[in-house]
Structure formats: structure tokens, C-alpha cells
Amino acid sequence: MDLFVDLLVAVLLILGCLMSLIAGIGLLAFPDMLTRMHAATKPQVLGFLLIFAGLAIHLRSWAIVPVLILAWAMQLLTAPVSAHMIGRSGYRTKHAAKETLFSDDLRLVVDKVSSAPSTGAIDTIDSPPTEEK
Template identity: 45%
Template sequence: MSAFIAGVLLILGGAFTLVAGIGIFRMPDVFIRMHASTKVGTLGSGLILAAVAVYFQEPSVIFKVVLVILFLVLTAPIGAHMIGRAALRIGIEPWGIKKPDTAATPDKTDS
């Protein structure tokens, strides 16, 4: 029974990781790609590691899996936040947000 549960977790984790990989290539800008890689990638990796813990059922393996999952959950959002801040600071604009056209607005000092 545990092999079946581990297999299901492994397939789900692989599917989520595949979706994250596809999302990295298909999304239009760095901010949305970052979301795909951190959220779905962390979930997929966590499910694969959970499958390892269910399959082996040894306390040392389960302890290491829990530590790795906690590390991923704690560090992936922080890393994504730092990448997003760096992208904004170097001038990358988020997809779909247009800057106002300054040439089309009349200058108020001419009146």
C-alpha cells in the first residue's frame, strides 16, 4: 500500500515539476516565470520528497525529508522576492503595465 501512495505522490510531483518547467518557458516576463518556478516547483519537489519518505519509512529518511521540505518552503519565497526586487531595480517592467506616454501630455508651463 505504501508503494502505491509513494507512486501517486511521485507522479503528482513529477507533473507539477513538469508544469513549472513549461511555465518557465511559456510565461512572458521574469516576474511571472519566477512565480511558476517557485510556487509550483516547490510543491512538485515537496511531493517527490514526500514520496521518498513514504516509500522508505525510516526515521532518518523522514527527518531529512522534512528538513529539506522546510528549507525549500522557507527559502524559495525569499529568493523569488530578491530576484523580483533586483529585476525592478535594473528597470525590467512587469508584463502588461505600460508607462504613460509623456510626449502626448501637454506641458503645463507653456500656458
């Protein structure tokens, strides 16, 4: 029975490390920011899950399982959010290859926001304050 558990742990750890390696290779190999961002988040989260599952089985302690679940949940929550923020900022700073996009829904939002007039809520030095009568 111990041999089977050790083999299962080894397979989970190796697969998790391979997924993390694939994420690193994808960061180096893909040509533009959006595909690199995809490579950094998708296999990395699955790799962490496999590594944490292997650790939970290897340690055989119920006390460590909530810690591993919390660590994986934080990774699961933060990786997509950070990738989303990087993607939006890269799009706005012209680092995304927009000619390769199949559908560009963000263009309408960015054009609308950038062409909107100022709200006038804050008076600047260049414009004199207006008086209401």
C-alpha cells in the same frame, strides 16, 4: 497492503514530478519576469513536498524523515526569498513589465530612495572635506 503503499508512493512521485515539470514549462511559456518568477516558486515547492512524502513512505524509515523535512523546509524558506530578491532587482533594473502591474507599491519606495539626497557620510574625491567651526 504493499500494493496500496506502492500505488500511493507512485502517485505522490508522479504528482511531484508533474508539479516540477509545470514549473519548468511556466519558466519557458510565461512572457515576463514576474510571471516566470511565480511559476518557478509556487509549483516547485509543492512538487518537492510530494516527492519527499513519496520518498518517506517508500523508504519506511523514521531516520530519513527529519532529513526530508529539513530539506523541504530549506526549499520552503529559500524559494520565496530568492524570488523576492530577483523580483526587486528585476524591478529596479527595468526588467519587469510595469505596465502590466495592477498595483505598483514599490514605485513609491524606489522613487523616494532614488530622489533622496546623499547623506554625506563618505567624502569623495570630487568634494573637498568640510571643516566644522
